[in-house]
Amino acid sequence: MSGINNEEIELLVKNDDDNKKNEAPVNNAASNKKERLYWVDGLRIFAAYSVIFIHCADVDIKPMELFSSEWKAHYFYFSILKPCVPIFVMITGLFFLDPNKKITLGSIYSKSITRLLKGFAFWSLYYNAVDELFINEFSRPPTDFWSRVGYVVKYTILGGNRNHIWYINFCIGLYMMAPIFRELISKKQLAWYVALLSVLFYQLLPTIGDLFITFKFLPDVGQILKAWVNTFRIAPVSNHVNYFMLGYLLNTHQFKGWQVKLFYIMGIAGYILSPVLIFSSCYFRNEKSRNFSGYNSFNVSMQTIGIFMFFKYTLSEYINRLVKKSHLFKKVLLSISECSFGIYLIHMTVYHILQRLHFTSQSTSFPIIHIPIYSLIVLLISYFIILLMRKSRLLRVIT
Numbered sequence: 001m002s003g004i005n006n007e008e009i010e011l012l013v014k015n016d017d018d019n020k021k022n023e024a025p026v027n028n029a030a031s032n033k034k035e036r037l038y039w040v041d042g043l044r045i046f047a048a049y050s051v052i053f054i055h056c057a058d059v060d061i062k063p064m065e066l067f068s069s070e071w072k073a074h075y076f077y078f079s080i081l082k083p084c085v086p087i088f089v090m091i092t093g094l095f096f097l098d099p100n101k102k103i104t105l106g107s108i109y110s111k112s113i114t115r116l117l118k119g120f121a122f123w124s125l126y127y128n129a130v131d132e133l134f135i136n137e138f139s140r141p142p143t144d145f146w147s148r149v150g151y152v153v154k155y156t157i158l159g160g161n162r163n164h165i166w167y168i169n170f171c172i173g174l175y176m177m178a179p180i181f182r183e184l185i186s187k188k189q190l191a192w193y194v195a196l197l198s199v200l201f202y203q204l205l206p207t208i209g210d211l212f213i214t215f216k217f218l219p220d221v222g223q224i225l226k227a228w229v230n231t232f233r234i235a236p237v238s239n240h241v242n243y244f245m246l247g248y249l250l251n252t253h254q255f256k257g258w259q260v261k262l263f264y265i266m267g268i269a270g271y272i273l274s275p276v277l278i279f280s281s282c283y284f285r286n287e288k289s290r291n292f293s294g295y296n297s298f299n300v301s302m303q304t305i306g307i308f309m310f311f312k313y314t315l316s317e318y319i320n321r322l323v324k325k326s327h328l329f330k331k332v333l334l335s336i337s338e339c340s341f342g343i344y345l346i347h348m349t350v351y352h353i354l355q356r357l358h359f360t361s362q363s364t365s366f367p368i369i370h371i372p373i374y375s376l377i378v379l380l381i382s383y384f385i386i387l388l389m390r391k392s393r394l395l396r397v398i399t
Contacts (some may be wrong), residue, residue: 027306038323038330039316041337043308044091047199048340050084051164052347053375056361064362066288073367075282079275079293083304084294085167089240090247097185097248105179112175113364120159120168123345127163128155134354154245163348174244181241185248195245198237199301205229207298214291223314233342240295243304250308260313267306273299335387342386343379350381 046292057077064071096103129152143151185191186221206229212222255263277292277299323330336343354360354377364370 037316038319038333039093039261039311040094041333042315042319043087043311044340045085045313045333046307047087047091047378048336048343049291049375050081050087052345052351053372054081054084055164055348055351056375056378057371059361061355061360062362066286069284070362070365070367072279073371074361075279075288076275076368077371079278080271080303082293082295082297082300083307086240086243086300086304087307088167089243090250090304092174093181093244093247094251095115096175097182097245099182099186100382103178103182108175108178113172113242116168116172116175118171119345120165123168124156124159124165125152127160127165128152131163131349131352135349135356164344167344170240174240177236177241180236181245185245188249191245191249191336194237195242195249197234198242198245199233199298201229201232203242203296203301207292208232210291210297211277214289215284242296242301246305247308250305251312255309255313260309261316263306263309266302267310270299270302270304270306274303336383339383339386339390342389343382345384346385347378347382350378350385354378 054077055075059074064074095101132155133148133152158167184194207224209222209226209229211217212225213219274292274297278289281289281291294300319333323333359374361367361371361374363374
């Protein structure tokens with residue numbers, strides 16, 4: 001994930017010479033005019049804030065007693081914010097799979113993937129050398145010189161031991177596969193079939209299996225179901241392919257009112273199911289459990305799709321009105337959106353510095369209020385740092 005323009009959108013940070021608009025064809029086929037999808041800018045900011053939020057909530061700097069009120073507040077936020085990464089993947093698919101975009105195999109490797117590799121090289125080295133060894137937010141005791149060198153080399157190559165740089169390599173993989181899916185997307189019925197096949201085999205059925213296993217209700221059936229799904233070896237539709245394709249398909253298809261309501265119901269159901277399933281798993285196992293919190297858990301998918309459709313069909317109207325009425329709102333919206341990739345990259349080191357200053361998401365006895373505010377502080381500090389980097393042209397050098 002380096003400074004990618006809107007047509008290649010990952011988390012979307014644009015270099016000054018790539019400062020184009022989020023554009024999509026107007027529904028009127030007779031018109032060649034394009035308009036910016038401001039709701040996507042809003043969705044991108046929401047996703048960026050959610051990433052920071054979940055990193056601030058999913059911590060245990062000071063040991064928290066299991067099932068205490070503090071633990072419940074942290075884990076509740078953790079359980080409802082899992083759509084953050086899937087949303088970014090959907091936004092990537094929304095733009096990158098558009099057949100009207102002039103994207104070739106050569107441009108993917110010479111521009112998109114090259115930028116990603118450059119960004120990966122810098123930020124992976126930064127987090128595994130500078131951040132890990134010098135900021136050292138947990139004040140870990142120093143190791144010998146060669147052990148440090150070995151650590152830096154190993155985790156710089158792998159993207160990190162415990163940071164967020166893994167997503168860059170994930171996006172490189174998506175881009176490698178993009179030409180295949182761009183061909184597929186032109187055949188709408190077949191594209192829907194592949195996306196739904198991915199949802200069925202890599203979200204719904206495995207989640208049903210996890211239900212049986214986690215709550216020990218016919219656990220053998222759950223194990224057999226998950227093993228049976230794996231026997232199909234449908235690798236091309238595995239992992240986050242569903243989100244990648246659904247971003248484009250859900251954006252370009254015009255749904256009827258009752259269908260949109262069904263998506264809203266799905267999203268609300270997902271937001272109820274996620275904390276219920278995650279907390280129930282913890283209570284049932286009497287330990288901190290991550291069951292049903294994976295990006296491909298079906299309940300997380302329900303949340304993600306519900307949010308996407310809510311921004312497209314409801315919030316888009318309000319965002320467009322505010323853009324027309326307030327130049328300041330438009331300027332701030334686009335500025336934060338364009339800095340979102342940089343915010344994603346730098347927010348963890350901001351978080352680590354604040355931690356060394358003993359200001360964390362566990363600094364007060366009111367976590368239900370403190371965590372959202374603390375996350376907003378991390379977001380704003382990260383945003384202003386990226387603004388300065390953009391003005392100094394430093395961001396262009398390292399992404």
